Amino acid sequence: MIHPTQETFINEHKCINCEGESFVNDMETGEIICRGCGMVLQNVEVRLDMEWNAYTVDEVMNKSRVGGLLTHNIYDRGLSTQFDTRKDYQGKSLDLQTSNKMNRLKRYDNQSKMYDSKNRNLKIALSELERIATSLHIPGFLKEKAAYIYRKALEKDMIRGRSIDEFVAASVYAACRLENVPRSLQAIAKASQRDYTQIGKSYRMIVRELGLKPPIDGPVKFLPSIVSSLNLDRSVELVALNMIRKAEERGKIAGKNPKAIAAAALYLACVESGVNKKYGAICNAAKTSEVTLRKRVHDLQA
Known part of the structure; x- marks a missing residue:
C-alpha cells in the first residue's frame, strides 16, 4: 500500500538528478527510487495513525500493539509483560486446565519479579505513595516526580535501615517544594501517619544527597x-x-x-x-x- 504522501510525490514530482518522471516504490524499505538513474528520492514515512477501527476504549486497548507510557509510578516502569489467564490471543476462553496452568505461570512470574530486594522495596513504596497522593489529592505529574525522587534515593542506597514510609513522605514533600505546590510537612505527615520530625530529617537527607535545590518558600x-x-x-x-x-x-x-x-x-x-x-x-x-x-x-x- 502506497502512503498518500508518496503517491502524491510520484504523481507530481520529477527526479532532481535526471528529471525523469518514472519511479519505483520499494514496498520493503518504503523508498521511492528513480527508474532512470536509481536515485533515492524519498525515504520511508512512518504512519502514526491507526490502520484499524475501534469504537470503544476497550477495543482501542485490545487492538493496540504498544503499551502505555513509561512511568516511575510502577515498580518496573510498566515494562513487564502481562498475560491473560482466561483468554487466548484470539479472545477465546481458555479451558479449565489451561487456565489453571496460566494462573500458576503468572504466580511464578510475579514471584520472580519480587526476588530482587529493590523491586520489593519499590512495590511497597509506590503503594504507599499512591495512598498518600490520593489522600492529599496530589496531581499525577507530582506523583511521578515523587516516585522519581524515591527511585534516586533507592539507587544511592539511602533507604537501607530506614523507614520506607518516611522516605516516601519525604519524597512527596520534596516534589511539592520543587514544583511550588502548597503542601505543608505537617499535612503530608498526617496523610502518611508518620512523625513529621522524622520525615523532615529524611527530607533534608534527600535534598543533601541528591543535590536538590528547592525554591525558598515566601x-x-x-x-x-x-x-x-x-x-x-x-x-x-x-x-x-x-x-x-x-x-x-x-x-x-x-x-x-x-x-x-x-x-x-x-x-x-x-x-x-x-x-x-x-x-x-x-x-x-x-x-x-x-x-x-x-x-x-x-x-x-x-
Whole structure:
C-alpha cells in the first residue's frame, strides 16, 4: 500500500538528478527510487495513525500493539509483560486446565519479579505513595516526580535501615517544594501517619544527597491557606499581600518564618479592613505561637 504522501510525490514530482518522471516504490524499505538513474528520492514515512477501527476504549486497548507510557509510578516502569489467564490471543476462553496452568505461570512470574530486594522495596513504596497522593489529592505529574525522587534515593542506597514510609513522605514533600505546590510537612505527615520530625530529617537527607535545590518558600505562598481557614474576604487577602510586598522591598522580613509573616500581614489587614479576628484564631490557622505573631507584627509595622 502506497502512503498518500508518496503517491502524491510520484504523481507530481520529477527526479532532481535526471528529471525523469518514472519511479519505483520499494514496498520493503518504503523508498521511492528513480527508474532512470536509481536515485533515492524519498525515504520511508512512518504512519502514526491507526490502520484499524475501534469504537470503544476497550477495543482501542485490545487492538493496540504498544503499551502505555513509561512511568516511575510502577515498580518496573510498566515494562513487564502481562498475560491473560482466561483468554487466548484470539479472545477465546481458555479451558479449565489451561487456565489453571496460566494462573500458576503468572504466580511464578510475579514471584520472580519480587526476588530482587529493590523491586520489593519499590512495590511497597509506590503503594504507599499512591495512598498518600490520593489522600492529599496530589496531581499525577507530582506523583511521578515523587516516585522519581524515591527511585534516586533507592539507587544511592539511602533507604537501607530506614523507614520506607518516611522516605516516601519525604519524597512527596520534596516534589511539592520543587514544583511550588502548597503542601505543608505537617499535612503530608498526617496523610502518611508518620512523625513529621522524622520525615523532615529524611527530607533534608534527600535534598543533601541528591543535590536538590528547592525554591525558598515566601509568605505569599501561605496566604491562601490561612485566608481559607479564617473565611476571610479576598479584599483582606489583597491588603495583606500588599503589606508583604512592601516589607520585602524594605528588607524587613528576610530570614523570618514566612508563615508567621503571612499571619502577621493578615492580622494587620484585618485591623485595617475593620474585620474582627483575634490573635488566637490567626495563630491557630497559621499554626504559630502568639509570641511569634506579635514579633512579626512589630516587624511589619517598623
